Amino acid sequence: xWLRQRRSVAEQPDSDLGEIAVPYxxxxxxxxxxxxxxxxxxxxxxxxxxxxGLAWRTSxxxxxxxxxxxxxxxxxxxxxxxxxxGVLDGLLAAAPTPDRIRAAVPALALxxxxxxxxxxxxxxxxxxQGRLSPRVSRAAELRLLELTTRVDLATFxxxxxxxxxxxxxxRGIDATQRLxxxxxxxxxxxxSLIACAGVLAVLHPVLLPLLVIAVLPNGxxxxxxxxxxxxxxxxxxxxxxxxxxxSDLLADRDAGPELRAFTIRxxxxxxxxxxxxxxxxDRIALSAAQVRIALLGRFLGGVALGCAYAVLFWLLVSGRMxxxxxxxxxxxxxxxxxxxxxxxxxxNHVYEQGLxxxxxxxxxxxxxxxxxxxxxxxxPTGPGTIELSGVTFSYPGADRPAxxxxxxxxxxxxxxxxxxxxxxxxxxLAKLLAGLYRPDAGAIRWDGVDLAGVDPEAVRERVAVVxxxxxxxxxxxxxxxxxxxxxxxxxxxxxxxxxxAGDAHEFIVELPRGYDTLLSRHFVDGADLSGGQWxxxxxxxxxxxxxxxxxxxxxTANLDAQAEHDVYQRLRELSRGRTVVLIxxxxxxxxxxxxxxxxxxGRLIEEGDHETLMALGGxxxxxxxxxxxAYHAVPEAG
Numbered sequence: 112x113w114l115r116q117r118r119s120v121a122e123q124p125d126s127d128l129g130e131i132a133v134p135y136x137x138x139x140x141x142x143x144x145x146x147x148x149x150x151x152x153x154x155x156x157x158x159x160x161x162x163x164g165l166a167w168r169t170s171x172x173x174x175x176x177x178x179x180x181x182x183x184x185x186x187x188x189x190x191x192x193x194x195x196x197g198v199l200d201g202l203l204a205a206a207p208t209p210d211r212i213r214a215a216v217p218a219l220a221l222x223x224x225x226x227x228x229x230x231x232x233x234x235x236x237x238x239x240q241g242r243l244s245p246r247v248s249r250a251a252e253l254r255l256l257e258l259t260t261r262v263d264l265a266t267f268x269x270x271x272x273x274x275x276x277x278x279x280x281x282r283g284i285d286a287t288q289r290l291x292x293x294x295x296x297x298x299x300x301x302x303s304l305i306a307c308a309g310v311l312a313v314l315h316p317v318l319l320p321l322l323v324i325a326v327l328p329n330g331x332x333x334x335x336x337x338x339x340x341x342x343x344x345x346x347x348x349x350x351x352x353x354x355x356x357x358s359d360l361l362a363d364r365d366a367g368p369e370l371r372a373f374t375i376r377x378x379x380x381x382x383x384x385x386x387x388x389x390x391x392x393d394r395i396a397l398s399a400a401q402v403r404i405a406l407l408g409r410f411l412g413g414v415a416l417g418c419a420y421a422v423l424f425w426l427l428v429s430g431r432m433x434x435x436x437x438x439x440x441x442x443x444x445x446x447x448x449x450x451x452x453x454x455x456x457x458x459n460h461v462y463e464q465g466l467x468x469x470x471x472x473x474x475x476x477x478x479x480x481x482x483x484x485x486x487x488x489x490x491p492t493g494p495g496t497i498e499l500s501g502v503t504f505s506y507p508g509a510d511r512p513a514x515x516x517x518x519x520x521x522x523x524x525x526x527x528x529x530x531x532x533x534x535x536x537x538x539x540l541a542k543l544l545a546g547l548y549r550p551d552a553g554a555i556r557w558d559g560v561d562l563a564g565v566d567p568e569a570v571r572e573r574v575a576v577v578x579x580x581x582x583x584x585x586x587x588x589x590x591x592x593x594x595x596x597x598x599x600x601x602x603x604x605x606x607x608x609x610x611x612a613g614d615a616h617e618f619i620v621e622l623p624r625g626y627d628t629l630l631s632r633h634f635v636d637g638a639d640l641s642g643g644q645w646x647x648x649x650x651x652x653x654x655x656x657x658x659x660x661x662x663x664x665x666x667t668a669n670l671d672a673q674a675e676h677d678v679y680q681r682l683r684e685l686s687r688g689r690t691v692v693l694i695x696x697x698x699x700x701x702x703x704x705x706x707x708x709x710x711x712x713g714r715l716i717e718e719g720d721h722e723t724l725m726a727l728g729g730x731x732x733x734x735x736x737x738x739x740x741a742y743h744a745v746p747e748a749g
Contacts, residue, residue: 155297155458158465161472162294165287166243169250173243177295180236185302187229192310192446194221195439240295244288251287251471255279258478264547266481269507275474283471286464293460300453307447314440315432321419322444326451328415332408336401343397347390354386364632412448419444483549483567490569493659494557497521497544497690501553504543513539515713516553523659526691528701530731531710537694540710541662544692546570575658577682579665581649583640585633588619588648589626595652605655613651614681618644643678650681661685662692667700698735707731 166174195218259276266272311318357379360366370376423440426432432440498520505512514536521527521544529537542548543555546567555562562570575595584591592609593601606626610616622628622638631637640648646666653661663682667675679700682691693701701707702721709717709724709731717729724731 155461158290158461158468159294159297161465161468162291162461165247165251166291166294169246170243173239173246176239177236177243178298180232180239181295181299181302184229184232184236184299185306187225187232188303188446189306189309191222191225191229192306192439192443193313194218194225195442236295236299240292244292247291248284248288251284254475255284255471258475258482261483262478262481263483263549264542265504265507265549272477272481272507275470275477278467278470279474282467283474286467287471290461290464290468293457293464296457297454297461300450300457304447304450304454307443307450310443311440311447314436314443315426317422317426318419318440318444321422322447322451325412325416325419325444326448326455328408328411329448329452329455332404332412335408336404339397339400339404343393347393350386351390354383354390357383357386416444416448485566485568486564488560488565488569490562490565490573491558491560492573493523494573494690495523496556496558497660498556498559499543499553500556502540502543502550502555503552504539504548504550506539512551512713514543514550517710517713517715518553519708519715519718521690521692523690524688525705526686526693526703528693528695528704528707529710530695530698530701530707530734532734534712535710536713537710538664539713541576541664541692541694544660545574545576545662573658574660574662575653575656577646577649577653577661577663577666581645581652583630583645585629585631585637587624587626588615588622588628588630591630591648592651592655595654595656609655610648610651612654612681612684613647613649614677615644615647615651618647646678647681650678650685654685658689660690660692662694664694665696667695667697698731698738 163174166177262272308319308322311322360370361376361379361383370379420441423432423437423444427434427437500518502514502517503512504514517536517540519527529540531537539548543550546555546562549563549567557565557570584594586594589601589603589606592606592613592615595609603626607616610619610626618640619626619628623636629637630640632639649666661682666682667678675697693704695701704720706718706720707724708715709729711730717724717727717731719727725735
């Protein structure tokens with residue numbers, strides 16, 4: 112039956128493709144797809160101002176060079192167009208041919224000189240833009256990373272904030288560079304258009320409206336075709352997103368074993384093929400529609416341009432315009448049509464990228480508002496005593512607190528253990544102790560100093576954490592150790608000493624490049640480690656950090672018995688002379704703790720040493736006996 116259901120999914124009609132909601136990062140495309148050209152024009156000045164601000168803050172010299180070069184190129188174009196009249200006047204004068212040529216040479220020299228100057232200025236603008244655009248992108252990405260890493264850690268548990276972050280990251284960073292690039296395109300096209308319009312206005316007042324009429328059909332066609340493309344992207348993106356997910360799984364190293372073990376290759380390929388077929392048909396239909404719109408726009412544009420030239424011919428025939436002026440006007444109309452069409456395309460692009468840039472700008476404001484406070488007061492050295500008084504903490508959007516009114520005291524050199532079932536609040540309480548979260552109520556004090564008034568970075572400098580699943584940093588083996596207390600350059604002797612203390616040195620030296628081996632299979636000559644080896648690296652990192660407070664959050668949850676024994680042996684060595692907070696489900700590992708705190712639904716329900724809690728016969732004793740009985744149980748004979 113299940114197989115029949117799986118096949119029915121593969122055989123769904125093309126119209127039933129709404130497996131995933133429209134992605135957050137295409138809201139800008141939806142607005143762009145439905146925007147009118149006049150709406151784009153109304154928003155254009157603000158977007159150009161934003162682009163100018165980005166460019167100026169990133170590289171004032173390059174931004175100024177682009178602007179002056181484009182304006183200079185526009186003036187050169189105007190000079191060239193005006194002197195076309197002089198060339199034609201000379202060539203059409205009533206005189207012998209040599210005299211006419213000589214009369215046209217000065218104006219022709221100005222035309223050639225202006226064209227050369229225009230080409231040189233455009234080259235300068237292009238070179239300056241080549242320096243400016245990458246810097247804009249670099250500055251935008253660094254700014255986003257700086258803001259993201261400064262927010263309170265609890266902010267990452269806010270779904271709306273994460274959506275805003277991904278919008279800014281996925282499209283906003285790229286939009287900053289594209290906004291500047293397309294804004295430069297708008298300026299370039301506008302300068303050329305103004306030059307052509309100015310010349311036409313000087314030659315004859317009626318020619319300027321003729322230019323606008325001639326270019327409107329092409330501008331309409333450009334915007335209409337672009338909107339169709341945006342609408343198709345919005346329509347297909349959820350389906351293509353699913354296709355990308357499935358394609359990645361088909362080529363993923365980690366998914367490979369299960370892909371083959373369950374023989375689901377053909378099923379996934381059929382899904383990908385179905386999605387690609389729908390996308391291909393839609394794209395072919397879009398291409399045909401865009402061709403039809405382009406043909407209609409060019410036909411109407413041709414008719415309008417023909418009318419413009421007809422009026423120009425009538426002006427010549429009726430004697431209202433000289434032949435030389437008419438020739439220059441015809442040349443200027445052609446150049447103006449090209450410039451105005453370019454303006455239409457560039458404005459469309461600026462508007463779309465401006466929507467994504469708004470996501471970036473809004474997220475930047477939000478991240479600044481959610482940034483951690485950084486008081487100037489330093490954290491106490493040590494600390495000698497850590498005291499929690501009525502500490503309560505809730506994750507954003509949670510129905511109940513993860514930690515509720517917890518009070519406890521930890522003294523220097525003690526080892527305490529946090530015990531409880533999954534979801535009892537152990538890891539959250541440990542993060543509060545490490546200064547990663549700030550309590551919603553209550554206070555955490557080090558040696559009597561409330562951490563609410565202390566720089567959080569100063570608190571964390573005195574804490575080392577060994578996580579249940581340590582981050583597998585795609586760095587060298589040595590950097591994975593020295594990142595525990597980042598200095599540049601790291602001391603190789605101290606790195607090796609920490610690796611030896613963490614029982615990682617032996618497998619590191621066996622790697623292809625020893626401590627310089629990149630720990631990632633995604634790169635050439637990279638290496639990967641087993642779970643136990645990564646855990647030993649994490650312990651080595653904690654040794655290298657050499658902090659007064661050590662927090663171990665389920666450090667052996669995924670290890671075999673031998674690896675678990677080795678890691679705990681190293682942690683016992685690391686804990687000497689330090690204050691230790693141990694979180695674990697392995698009850699045998701907490702027996703030697705000075706005090707054990709039992710949590711349930713965020714509340715502290717029991718505390719004491721092992722013997723006291725066993726005698727109490729409460730939750731701790733129940734959990735301990737359950738694990739002990741599992742080890743002593745003898746299976747029945749079959």
